[in-house]
Amino acid sequence: MSTDILARDKKYVWHPFTQMQTAPDPIVVVRAKDAILTDESGKEYIDVNSSWWVNVHGHGRPELKKALQEQFDEIDHIIFAGATHPKGIELSERICKLLPGNFSKVFFSDDGSTAIEVALKMVFQFWHNQGQPKRRIVALEGAYHGDTFGAMSIGQRGYFNEPFEHFFFDVDFLPFPDGTNTDEVIRRANELADSGEIAGLIVEPLVQGSAGMRMYSEEVLDELVRIFRKKGAKIIFDEIMTGWGRTGKMFAMEYCTELPDITCVSKGLTGGVMPLGLTIATEEIYTAFLSEDKLKALLHGHSYTGNPLACAVACASMDIFETDESKENIRRVAGKMDDFANRLSRHSGFTNIRVRGTILAVELVVPEQTGYFASVRDKIYQHFLDHGILCRPLGNVVFFNPPYCITDNQLEKCFAALIDFQ
Numbered sequence: 001m002s003t004d005i006l007a008r009d010k011k012y013v014w015h016p017f018t019q020m021q022t023a024p025d026p027i028v029v030v031r032a033k034d035a036i037l038t039d040e041s042g043k044e045y046i047d048v049n050s051s052w053w054v055n056v057h058g059h060g061r062p063e064l065k066k067a068l069q070e071q072f073d074e075i076d077h078i079i080f081a082g083a084t085h086p087k088g089i090e091l092s093e094r095i096c097k098l099l100p101g102n103f104s105k106v107f108f109s110d111d112g113s114t115a116i117e118v119a120l121k122m123v124f125q126f127w128h129n130q131g132q133p134k135r136r137i138v139a140l141e142g143a144y145h146g147d148t149f150g151a152m153s154i155g156q157r158g159y160f161n162e163p164f165e166h167f168f169f170d171v172d173f174l175p176f177p178d179g180t181n182t183d184e185v186i187r188r189a190n191e192l193a194d195s196g197e198i199a200g201l202i203v204e205p206l207v208q209g210s211a212g213m214r215m216y217s218e219e220v221l222d223e224l225v226r227i228f229r230k231k232g233a234k235i236i237f238d239e240i241m242t243g244w245g246r247t248g249k250m251f252a253m254e255y256c257t258e259l260p261d262i263t264c265v266s267k268g269l270t271g272g273v274m275p276l277g278l279t280i281a282t283e284e285i286y287t288a289f290l291s292e293d294k295l296k297a298l299l300h301g302h303s304y305t306g307n308p309l310a311c312a313v314a315c316a317s318m319d320i321f322e323t324d325e326s327k328e329n330i331r332r333v334a335g336k337m338d339d340f341a342n343r344l345s346r347h348s349g350f351t352n353i354r355v356r357g358t359i360l361a362v363e364l365v366v367p368e369q370t371g372y373f374a375s376v377r378d379k380i381y382q383h384f385l386d387h388g389i390l391c392r393p394l395g396n397v398v399f400f401n402p403p404y405c406i407t408d409n410q411l412e413k414c415f416a417a418l419i420d421f422q
């Protein structure tokens with residue numbers, strides 16, 4: 001069966017972020033339960049990166065299954081322009097109340113990248129509708145906001161996107177505030193803000209995901225937001241990775257004093273069960289689109305906007321987050337990460353050990369080139385697979401961001417496998 005299924009995969013499937021000519025065979029997963037993936041030979045893997053950071057509660061949660069089934073019996077999918085449905089309304093209301101600050105309007109899309117596109121369009125049109133078009137966006141070096149064109153434009157250049165770069169709009173990038181260069185970052189931010197041309201600032205708050213789980217402080221972030229806000233720029237927080245308990249709080253912005261005008265969430269939103277993205281705005285943003293003039297509306301939408309199945313699962317996922325068990329699991333996993341970071345600091349071969357909530361990241365000291373395409377990455381990846389662990393290192397950065405149901409025992413296996421890599 002294995003060879004047959006892999007042959008058919010090779011014949012018909014084009015996998016994401018994969019050089020199909022040289023990539024090793026994919027794992028044929030036939031079952032997923034809690035933190036464990038099982039392949040067709042019965043071999044088990046600990047899903048320590050939550051299946052690309054989405055599966056926050058663990059696989060096969062009966063609460064999510066029930067929500068999906070019940071919703072299917074009511075409404076599978078309907079158009080979301082000129083029609084609405086109870087779960088779309090419930091989700092909108094709940095996310096506005098769950099977020100800190102004064103968020104009041106929710107726009108639906110399909111995934112993280114589309115949630116970002118919507119946020120960018122909101123910001124550009126916010127200015128356009130008021131007859132003061134501002135066209136410049138500020139982002140952080142190393143940023144990753146998705147793979148559609150707007151999202152690529154505001155991401156780190158010269159990395160994944162070279163064939164497309166000449167189509168991107170202009171973006172001003174601030175140096176990443178790594179703790180050593182704060183004065184320089186603030187100076188540059190003031191310079192950009194003073195131009196008066198900045199439409200918006202977008203950041204991954206506190207942790208840059210794809211750049212290798214790079215972490216920075218809420219103090220610097222607060223200061224950046226203040227600088228740009230003072231000059232009128234609108235602030236977008238991309239909480240697509242950091243949301244849903246990942247940083248130890250429900251959203252990274254809960255560590256901050258200065259809150260954004262627009263927030264994007266996806267990934268853990270449905271517990272990793274259904275694709276869904278939300279772009280959530282304050283009343284100030286929303287009001288700029290109200291007019292007798294139809295052209296001032298946000299003329300954007302997707303066929304699957306507000307899909308009721310996804311909305312129902314997202315609501316059920318929020319129910320899980322409200323349980324004591326879930327809160328305790330997040331605390332427990334965060335505690336284990338802190339504890340392991342301390343233990344790891346006594347071993348040689350690892351540097352820049354860092355933790356934020358349930359994310360632990362560490363760089364392996366390697367003589368050769370680092371970065372996403374470093375060959376050591378493939379060695380580490382295989383090493384973990386051999387130990388029954390599925391994680392996806394970013395270059396020489398190994399990180400764990402597991403589903404919160406992962407057991408202490410499973411975490412210890414991941415820690416042991418990391419220490420074992422020499």
Ligand SMILES: *Cc1c(COP(=O)(O)O)cnc(C)c1O
Nearest residue numbers: 111112113144145146209240241
């Ligand atoms: C994954 C990610 C995105 C893109 O989300 P997709 O669902 O993959 O399109 C955007 N921003 C951040 C911070 C992400 O981690």
